[in-house]
Amino acid sequence: MPTTRCVYSYAVALAGVAAMTAALAALESVRHIANDSMLYLLVVIGVAVRYGSGPSVAASIASFLAFDWFFVQPHHGFTVSDPAEWLALVLFLCTAITVGQLTAMLRSRAEEAGQREMEAAALAEASWSVASQLDLDHALRVVLDRVVQISGAGDATLLGEKAGAHQVLAQVGDALDPAEHGLLVLPLGAGERIGYLVLRLPPGRELSMAERRAVNSLALHAGVVLERDRLMRVEAQTQALHEADRLKTALLSMVSHDFRSPLAAIKASAGSLMAPGEPLDEDTQSELLSGIITAVDRLNRMVENVLALSRLEAGAWRPMVEPTPVEEVVASALEPLSAESSARVEVSLEPGLGEVPVDPVQMAQVLYNLVENALRYSPPRAPVEVRAWRGYGSFVFEVADRGPGLPLGSETHLFEPFWRGPGLGESARAGVGLGLALCRGLVEAHGGEITALRRQGGGTVFRVELRREVGR
Amino acid sequence: MKVLVADDEPQIRRALKVGLERHGYKVVEAADGEEALDVFAEQSPNVVILDLAMPRLDGLGVCRELRGWSQVPIIILSVRGRDDDKIGALDLGADDYLTKPFSIEELLARMRAVLRRVEAGQASEPTAVTVGELTIDFARRTVTRGGTELHLTPLEFDILRYLALNPDRVLTHRQLLTRVWGDEYAEDSHTLRVHISNLRAKIEPDPMRPRYLRTEPRVGYRFLSGRS
CATH class of the missing domain: 3.30.450.40 (GAF domain)
Known part of the structure; x- marks a missing residue:
């Protein structure tokens, strides 16, 4: 306790005793009161409650002296004529000090309890803020x-x-x-x-x-x-590293399988064109050259899918959702197809579908990948159906084919990057590559769901379900 | 006909030179943006083919510089995923774009289209355009398909008119919106999307497979003349 406060509390104790003495003197002049010394105890208790044990002892002694001086015969002297008065005075001093000490102790107990409570409240608030605030700066600020x-x-x-x-x-x-x-x-x-x-x-x-x-x-x-x-x-770093590692492994496997076959086709075709010997006839030349171009297009598509998926996984390609006419999504999806392929696609949209909240480019990409995949795995000239309708609080797109259907248990693996169906080995057509993985990534970025179902009567249905209200 | 090919990749310049020369174009080359501007000043080519990603001065910079004093047709070469640069160049006045990798046929078709527009630009505005079964009469503000008149709203007609007057050219969302609606609507691509969708429902025989109005994703729309 700082000294100024200390001196102050003793001064208050003495002033209290002086005031009580004055009051008693005034009272005494009117009529005599028995055991009026007990009134000093009020001062002692008050001082003890307010300032603790030290000042209360001071108040006790001061009261004892003041009473002796002013009210015990002979007045204005510390000598006591009646031995019985002595006893009363000593008893008074003992009582005052004891009461003062007890009161001061109670006071410090209560104070301590109050402080503990404050401490507990502070810690509780701090822990609450930590538990509820994931934001580091905010949590530290509260503490x-x-x-x-x-x-x-x-x-x-x-x-x-x-x-x-x-x-x-x-x-x-x-x-x-x-x-x-x-x-x-x-x-x-x-x-x-x-x-x-x-x-x-x-x-x-x-x-x-x-x-x-x-x-x-x-x-x-x-x-x-x-x-x-x-x-x-x-933890987040480890997870990102782990994810990147998984993608890298998958990418390596893609480079070794899927990239190599078009590369081999290009190299073989170009080599044949340059090979010494009899000049090739024009038909053969153009056949080899168009083979090169087809292989390049395929490689380009794969590179684009790899880039799109890695940008999506890195969170760098968020959907820019806006209300988009359903027709526009379907039209954009069919646009890159050749006239021949496009003619195989049967579109049936529920009338009055209106607009769907999607990123028009990303959703067209999803549909294109699904349609392209369906065309590739269907028998030649078999139709592929694209349907769209309004579900309960959702939009549903479906792409249905009459292909070989899904191998049992592959419904979910299908959407993993570079997954290969059992028994398909390393044949050129085996991998669905990244197309479906990209579809899943894009649909999930929209808060939607993509599933693959076996189609009644043979074939596969890919279903994309989107919420009708997409929060940005 | 002289073509400036500006690209920092020598193999692309070589392939384009061979391909274009086989079709009777004379080709001058530049390996970066600064050089492209120098060669342009010296040689005054009729068409500029401009790669966006070039050292020293990029394609966007060259485009801005050229448009300061020349109306030469500019075709942008870009890679997928750089939509903003591409749109920026188109809004700066580039005439068209191609995404790498592209085929020489696509490039030739684009060049023919821009050169046709230069030629047509010197004549007065046509009073009508006919593509396939579709006839757009600008003077009477009517559109017919196979002889049947189609009922377009004034806004739909204005969109179609602007697109049809720039056949085979990509018009960005911003260009269409500012031209048809006004400057304050430049960002409202949703409105445009809805109107295009309605327009397609009226003029396209099969709106799922449009043959007149092509969507260029994220960029804009193109009116297909059916010529190449």
């Missing part, structure tokens, strides 16, 4: 605000280790340097140095035990928040 509230610090700073140096993570008032003199510096957490809490208390202010405990707990709490954040980042 620091509570520290300031409890400690009364004018400036407070949370420093954390970042990239090998300590950086300010949160601050109230001026940013503080822990090396500066006269600041309170608390480590955030034991063992490994995670960071520091630095406080500048107002001059003369010292923390009570309870306050110190609360501030310490909050500092540890900030440490936990920082540590959790670090672990979460490590």
Whole structure:
């Protein structure tokens, strides 16, 4: 306790005794009251409640002396004529001190309980903010605000280790340097140095035990928040690495299987065209050349799918959703098809479908991939159906073919990058490559769902279900 | 007819030179943007084929520079996924674009289309355009298909008119919106999409497989003249 406050509390104790003495004297002049010394106990209790044990003892002794001086015969002297009065005086002193001590003890108990409560409330709020706020800055800010509230610090700073140096993570008032003199510096957490809490208390202010405990707990709490954040980042990194690794493995397998066959076709065709010997007739030449162009187109499509999927997985290709006429989505999907392929597609749209909330380019890509896939796996000239209708709170697109149908148990694997059907081995047609994986990625980016179903009477139905209201 | 091919990839310049010369064009080359501007000033070609990704000055910069003082037809070469650059170049006044990889036939068709427009631009505006069964009469503001008159709203007619007056040329959303609706509607591509959809329902025999109005995804629309 600062000395000014200390002196003040003793002064108040003595003033209280003086006031009580004056009051008793005034009362005494009117009529005599038995055991009026007991009124001093009121002063002692009051001082004990307000200022604690020291001042209450002072008040007790002062009361004893004042009573003896003013009210015990002979007046204005400390001598006591009646031995019975002596006993009463000593008893009074004992009672006053005991009552004062008991009251002061009660007071400090209550104070401590109050502080514990405050500490518990601060910690509870801090933990709640940590549990509910995923945002690191916000959580640290809440913790620091509570520290300031409890400690009364004018400036407070949370420093954390970042990239090998300590950086300010949160601050109230001026940013503080822990090396500066006269600041309170608390480590955030034991063992490994995670960071520091630095406080500048107002001059003369010292923390009570309870306050110190609360501030310490909050500092540890900030440490936990920082540590959790670090672990979460490590976790996310690990996951991204894992995902990238999976994609890389899949890509390597694609390069080794799917890319090689068009490359081989190109090299063989170009080699034949350049080979010495009898010049090739014009038909053969153009056959080889158009083979090269077809292979290049195929490679180009694969490269585009790889790029699209990696951009999608990296979160760099978010759908730009806008209300789009369904006809426009279907028309854009069919546009890249050759006239011959396009003629095989039968479109039936529920009348009055209106607009569907999608990214027009991405959804056209989904439908194109599905149609192209269906055409490729259907018998030549077999029709492929494209249907669209309004479900309950959803839009449904379907692409149905009369191909060989799905191998049992492949309904979900189909959408994994580079999945190959059992028994298809490494034949050129085997891999669906990335087309369906890209479809799933795009549909899921729209918050929708894509499924593959066996079609009654043979064949496969790919169904894309989109919510009719898509939040941006 | 002289063509400037500006691309930093030598193999592409070589292939385009061979391909274009076989069709009677004279080809001058530039390996970057600065060189393209120099060669253009020296040789004044009739068409510029411009790769967007070039060192020193990129295609967008060349396009901006050229449009400052020349109306020469410009065809942009770009790769998939760089839609913004492509649209930027078109809005700056480039005439058309091709996505790499492209075939020489596609390039020749684009060149023929832009050159036809240059020629047509010197004549007065046509009073009517007929493509297949579709006839658009600009003076009487009527559209007929196979002799039957189609009922277009004034806005639909204006869209069709602007597209048909620029046959085989891609018009960006922004170009169509500012031209038909006005500058303050430049970003409202949804409105445009709805009107195009209605227009297709009226003029296309099969709106799922449009033969007159082609969508260029993310970029704009193109009126197909059926010539190549």
